[in-house]
Amino acid sequence: MLSRTLRTSRAAPLRVLSRGGYGVTKRAVTTDAASAHADKDAVPEEDDKPFQVHLSDESFETYELDPPPYTMETTKKELKQMYYDMVSVRRMEMAADRLYKEKKIRGFCHLSTGQEAVAVGIEHSLTKEDDIITAYRCHGFALMRGGTVKSIIGELLGRREGIAYGKGGSMHMFAKGFYGGNGIVGAQVPVGAGLAFAHQYNGNKNTTVALYGDGASNQGQVFEAFNMAKLWNLPILFGCENNKYGMGTAANRSSALTDYYKRGQYIPGLKVNGMDVLAVKAAVAYGKAHTVAGLGPLVLEYVTYRYGGHSMSDPGTTYRTREEIQRMRSTQDPIAGLKQKLLEWNVTTEEELKGIDQEARKAVDGEVAEAEKMEFPEATGKVLYEDIYVRGSEPQFMRGRTPDENYYY
Amino acid sequence: MSRLLRPASRLVSSSIARPAARNAFQSFPRVPAIVQSRGYAKESGVKEYTVRDALNEALAEELELNPKVFILGEEVAQYNGAYKVTKGLLDRFGDKRVIDTPITESGFCGLAVGAALAGLHPVCEFMTFNFAMQAIDQIVNSAAKTHYMSGGIQPCNITFRGPNGFASGVAAQHSQDYSAWYGSIPGLKVVTPWSAEDAKGLLKAAIRDPNPVCVLENELLYGQSFPMSEAAQKDDFVIPFGKAKIERAGKDLTIVTLSRCVGQSLVAAEALKKKYGVEVEVINLRSIKPLDVEAIVKSVKKTHRLLAVESGFPAFGVGAELLALTMEYAFDYLDAPAQRITGAEVPTPYALKLEQMSFPDETLIENYAKKMLRL
Ligand SMILES: Cc1ncc(C[n+]2csc(CCOP(=O)(O)OP(=O)(O)O)c2C)c(N)n1
Numbered sequence: 001m002l003s004r005t006l007r008t009s010r011a012a013p014l015r016v017l018s019r020g021g022y023g024v025t026k027r028a029v030t031t032d033a034a035s036a037h038a039d040k041d042a043v044p045e046e047d048d049k050p051f052q053v054h055l056s057d058e059s060f061e062t063y064e065l066d067p068p069p070y071t072m073e074t075t076k077k078e079l080k081q082m083y084y085d086m087v088s089v090r091r092m093e094m095a096a097d098r099l100y101k102e103k104k105i106r107g108f109c110h111l112s113t114g115q116e117a118v119a120v121g122i123e124h125s126l127t128k129e130d131d132i133i134t135a136y137r138c139h140g141f142a143l144m145r146g147g148t149v150k151s152i153i154g155e156l157l158g159r160r161e162g163i164a165y166g167k168g169g170s171m172h173m174f175a176k177g178f179y180g181g182n183g184i185v186g187a188q189v190p191v192g193a194g195l196a197f198a199h200q201y202n203g204n205k206n207t208t209v210a211l212y213g214d215g216a217s218n219q220g221q222v223f224e225a226f227n228m229a230k231l232w233n234l235p236i237l238f239g240c241e242n243n244k245y246g247m248g249t250a251a252n253r254s255s256a257l258t259d260y261y262k263r264g265q266y267i268p269g270l271k272v273n274g275m276d277v278l279a280v281k282a283a284v285a286y287g288k289a290h291t292v293a294g295l296g297p298l299v300l301e302y303v304t305y306r307y308g309g310h311s312m313s314d315p316g317t318t319y320r321t322r323e324e325i326q327r328m329r330s331t332q333d334p335i336a337g338l339k340q341k342l343l344e345w346n347v348t349t350e351e352e353l354k355g356i357d358q359e360a361r362k363a364v365d366g367e368v369a370e371a372e373k374m375e376f377p378e379a380t381g382k383v384l385y386e387d388i389y390v391r392g393s394e395p396q397f398m399r400g401r402t403p404d405e406n407y408y409y
Numbered sequence: 410m411s412r413l414l415r416p417a418s419r420l421v422s423s424s425i426a427r428p429a430a431r432n433a434f435q436s437f438p439r440v441p442a443i444v445q446s447r448g449y450a451k452e453s454g455v456k457e458y459t460v461r462d463a464l465n466e467a468l469a470e471e472l473e474l475n476p477k478v479f480i481l482g483e484e485v486a487q488y489n490g491a492y493k494v495t496k497g498l499l500d501r502f503g504d505k506r507v508i509d510t511p512i513t514e515s516g517f518c519g520l521a522v523g524a525a526l527a528g529l530h531p532v533c534e535f536m537t538f539n540f541a542m543q544a545i546d547q548i549v550n551s552a553a554k555t556h557y558m559s560g561g562i563q564p565c566n567i568t569f570r571g572p573n574g575f576a577s578g579v580a581a582q583h584s585q586d587y588s589a590w591y592g593s594i595p596g597l598k599v600v601t602p603w604s605a606e607d608a609k610g611l612l613k614a615a616i617r618d619p620n621p622v623c624v625l626e627n628e629l630l631y632g633q634s635f636p637m638s639e640a641a642q643k644d645d646f647v648i649p650f651g652k653a654k655i656e657r658a659g660k661d662l663t664i665v666t667l668s669r670c671v672g673q674s675l676v677a678a679e680a681l682k683k684k685y686g687v688e689v690e691v692i693n694l695r696s697i698k699p700l701d702v703e704a705i706v707k708s709v710k711k712t713h714r715l716l717a718v719e720s721g722f723p724a725f726g727v728g729a730e731l732l733a734l735t736m737e738y739a740f741d742y743l744d745a746p747a748q749r750i751t752g753a754e755v756p757t758p759y760a761l762k763l764e765q766m767s768f769p770d771e772t773l774i775e776n777y778a779k780k781m782l783r784l
């Protein structure tokens with residue numbers, strides 16, 4: 001089932017790019033999470049033997065760019081891992097949801113439920129030497145980049161062994177190749193361009209994925225980053241996670257052009273079905289090859305949907321219909337979509353899949369329980385004032401609320 | 410020709426006395442509201458208002474009174490405001506006057522400044538002042554300095570408002586106090602309401618003031634209720650800038666404070682009275698630019714001791730300014746060095762106990778005052 005907006009654009013005849021030179025993308029992108037095909041008989045016995053999957057012709061739309069190949073190689077092992085990863089992210093976000101409602105998480109808490117295929121698909125096409133930077137909806141990315149469930153949930157709970165030692169909370173988490181976890185809408189985008197600049201400077205064959213929302217896409221500094229990236233041919237994949245809303249504002253109320261993949265103007269663009277983890281993987285792999293070949297930046301648009309409110313305090317139902325949410329959840333779900341394919345292609349059995357589900361849940365739940373047992377940071381000056389500066393390079397002291405609370409390093 | 414006559418400044422001075430474009434069918438008492446509000450309000454007419462309701466009423470009244478006033482910002486219209494301050498305004502005034510913007514602070518702030526230069530009276534809401542950092546160049550360079558740079562030819566009647574300062578559990582990027590930043594800029598006026606009356610009177614005065622004004626609200630106060638006098642409930646109620654309010658009179662120690670710290674200081678003052686019988690005077694600054702130095706000097710003459718309480722970073726902050734002013738203007742009346750309580754010098758941490766160590770609270774104020782008074 002297509003969402004309402006997409007339905008109208010699909011009614012248009014086969015889409016042909018008006019400007020010459022680029023391959024034809026076949027159809028308007030949908031959010032169908034189960035649109036790929038594979039020949040069941042060609043799926044090998046072995047877990048790590050490659051076979052081919054054909055993506056739907058509704059997986060991509062392009063702007064000044066040839067579309068990625070619609071055929072990709074994968075293995076049973078990888079598919080199962082992707083499934084496991086998406087289930088883990090969702091389970092972890094569900095735990096955060098519960099802990100927030102139990103008042104154990106403070107402040108803002110932005111969940112990515114519904115958007116799992118984006119974080120997981122991207123990770124599966126990168127190496128740990130590539131970089132990712134995103135905004136505050138960051139738990140899934142932090143996990144995929146190598147953060148543990150325990151450390152992420154521990155952070156949400158404000159514990160000493162949280163991924164940022166309880167200093168950052170829900171919006172700020174960092175790991176190798178993961179530069180946050182950023183709270184100021186749009187500010188991470190030029191910072192991402194800087195990460196790409198460093199790759200170029202150091203002669204690395206790596207790419208940077210810089211993510212931002214449909215709302216964030218209008219910030220001026222996004223366009224400043226576009227310009228420099230194109231000007232200096234930086235290896236960066238700008239990525240708009242278009243989940244249709246920025247807080248309570250629908251994309252068409254914030255953006256003069258909602259074709260986010262075209263907003264780089266002089267930068268080629270690629271719109272991707274962000275509910276299909278395979279399409280995401282294929283798009284990012286293609287994009288990475290593009291940037292690493294020195295062909296400069298791309299602007300990707302991942303078409304996705306957030307099931308919950310903007311943050312835990314937003315019910316998320318005043319600016320969109322319950323029916324719309326329900327339709328996305330029940331018909332376009334990235335996890336259910338991949339599950340259907342895995343069974344259809346005999347990649348796994350109902351039995352084995354249940355096992356994977358259980359394993360993922362058990363692992364997440366176990367780590368969540370461990371996180372709940374972690375200690376809170378000690379309320380001392382030593383803990384409060386550590387890491388404002390690099391250790392060993394601090395000023396002599398930091399001032400407390402009163403002079404007698406000053407902390408001397 | 411007319412520019413040489415400085416019509417802008419003339420217009421401006423006339424608009425102070427008489428808010429433009431009042432509805433002809435409404436009548437107003439001739440006595441300035443502020444006179445009525447000072448202590449003469451009948452207890453009977455007093456109503457409880459949350460700060461949120463007071464701000465909402467101020468906005469609604471000014472939108473009603475002056476067609477040049479409009480409000481813009483993120484989520485202010487259809488969503489009724491991220492913190493519901495603008496609730497109902499879209500329904501009442503329509504989308505010409507209550508405008509949802511994209512998340513482009515620098516852009517919409519600049520646009521609002523332009524509209525103000527052209528004679529409109531925009532109220533530019535920042536979802537929080539943390540995000541106004543994206544737009545601070547427009548506030549400082551385009552709004553605050555233009556009147557001077559133009560030799561008085563070009564005024565800029567704009568109001569920047571939104572929650573400022575400490576908010577709970579939101580960590581370093583969403584919890585910072587910008588009072589000192591804006592308070593340092595010549596050309597800006599800066600107000601810091603605490604109570605519901607403050608909120609209403611100062612916001613209305615800000616909208617009517619012919620200069621750029623920053624209204625630094627506080628998210629944690631939005632839901633707090635305060636009594637609102639009958640006079641303050643009227644649509645001509647404004648609070649003049651540069652006049653501090655003595656919230657509690659005393660003779661032993663002067664606490665000069667602003668915004669949320671006013672409430673905390675009053676609690677501490679009450680505890681000090683109960684436990685030790687000392688009388689602490691609590692001065693609510695209400696506006697920090699202009700700042701009521703006279704009220705501070707007067708109080709210090711009486712108490713001979715001063716403690717500034719604020720929640721910004723200590724270095725180069727509001728407290729530092731208050732202490733410096735006290736040195737400059739009231740040194741001879743002091744019996745002991747003036748002191749300050751501030752936020753700690755640390756990016757706001759997320760974990761609760763660490764956060765608690767980072768901002769003043771009632772107990773800290775009480776204990777520090779006790780120490781100052783050698784009790
Ligand atoms: C500069 C700035 N302005 C405003 C905000 C408040 N804010 C946080 S998230 C958000 C909406 C962003 O929407 P979008 O970019 O679509 O991302 P999504 O939340 O949908 O992932 C807003 C307005 C902020 N954090 N930073």
Ligand SMILES: [Mg+2]
Nearest residue numbers: 213214245246
């Ligand atoms: Mg969005």
